[in-house]
Amino acid sequence: MMDFINFYLVPGITLGAIYALGAVGVSMIFGILRFAHFAHGDLMTVGAYFALSAVWLLGIPALAAIPIAVALTCLVALFADRAFYKPLRQLPTIYTVIASFGVALIFRSVVQLFWGTESQVYSVGFQKPIVLFDSLRIATRHIQIILATAGITLVLHWFLHHTQMGKTMRAVSDDPALASVAGLDPEKTIRWTWIIGAGLAAIAGVFVGLDTDVHTMMGWNLLLPMFAAALLGGIGKPLGAIAGGLIIGIAEEICTYPFFGESLISPSYKSAIAFVIMLLILIFRPRGLFKGRLL
Template identity: 40%
Template sequence: MDLLNALVALTNFVIVPGLAYGSQLALGALGVTLIYGILRFSNFAHGDTMAFGAMVTILFTWLFQSVGLSAGPLPTALLALPFGILGTIALALVTDRTVYRFYRQQKAKPVIFVMVSLGVMFMMNGIVRFIIGPGDQRFTDGERFVISARTFKKLTGLQEGLAIKTTEALTVITAVIVVAVLFWFLNKTRTGKSMRAYSDNEDLALLSGINPERVVMYTWMIVAALATIAGVLYGLDKSFKPFTYFQLLLPIFASAIVGGLGNPIGAIAGGFIIAFSEVTITYAWKKVLNYSLPDSLAPDGLVQLLSTDYKFAVSFAILIVVLLFKPTGLFKGKAV
């Protein structure tokens, strides 16, 4: 029995990756939940917006790398991120002007917006593939580890190593900052409050002199920024592939719904719930159990509850269970 090593193994294989993935999902889910709360539909193009943001960032990263600009130990992508955000904001605003605004003027039903977002999804997907191709792109550079397994072992003398990738640390730190800024904005600024008011009661917001078009514009800007950050962090941590981003829709939707659609706190909680369930259920617990149980009880198999290919199934099962018991999600939906 060796609880310390068990704890390190657990941290290394479950907690750290879970935190990073959870942060990425939370940022994605925040974007979905804001659109749901304020524009009142589920944006199927969100995954592709993330892909677009990541793509613009990657192009700028390559540009910076080619002229020798770097952020030292941090990934160059961080320098490119603001440009990625600006590009995505521009795309979101142009899309809103040319596509969505018409339906607002028509007072179209939310489900029509959902269909429109399908069209936007196809187009964005096409644009991204057209520009950068459907293949895998790696754009991570700089220091690979904050602490590598070998250094950790040397430092502590433990048998198990703990590796924290720079991208993982960066993901969590960025997510914390972004979420803090977002909540400050929504709860403390006049514009943020007007967005919440519009989400709460559109008619009354109008009567209070809040301009819906401005609210919508700010929403798209924030959502574009969130999507880009989430997309870039995910790409840095794993890799960038347009199709993967499209497939992220399911866990992102699941996170937003589990937390309660329209509720930003719920989106964050949902992101971590989904991420940790996926990681824990598809992780092979043999190592951790070997350390924490007496030898006589040590398991023979891998003690993996489900193969990693079933991670979607996990998100979905959690979703159903939550909805069965709390139909509006864990944090009552709708309180942007």
């Protein structure tokens, strides 16, 4: 039982937290800007590398570099929106979707150009896990990631339900035409969507780097589970995306647990779990768990 918690459940929740933070942005961008942002994974990579530079240049721990990474990634996202997505806003969304593939390639290539293609780590050395109740062993980084994600979820919930901009974002996501009739400013709402989406993507990128390593394909590789999480939670439902991320992360990890003496599936196939969940959701519950928008 303890093995299950130590080696499957806690890493599953950690992985789920990372998916969740990325999926919030995917879900909000889909809900408000009405397009699937395929550069979101690479935005995560950009955030992780900004933090890496801060770690190298300032000698601070990766967690302390998060505010710098968030600020710079938000600027990059706002620039990308102004330069690449805004000119396409009045055209059918497929133009913007294809453009986001191009932006993803630009992000990745720029990262490779400046930081190289080698994998990097924020810190070297072995961190002793925290031992609770004699047998529960949790890595410090896992505790940090899970607690930070829980805190972010609470703040996000408060923001969306108790601030004017949060309610505006939910209103635009519900019905953009009515929001415009109500006189709400769409461009301001879009800016805030990028700030929150990119900020959380940067945090997720740093968490991936903390949990494993930083490499240029890290964000692109996480795109499928992030989209699956956003669909599972319901498009345009940020808190649904968090629930979706956690479910997919946990499902991916515990599917490899030897419940009946053998793993349910081989660990090398665990990334297929997100794909299977995405297919099932699209077929049987297309509005997701939190009744989001239909695709």
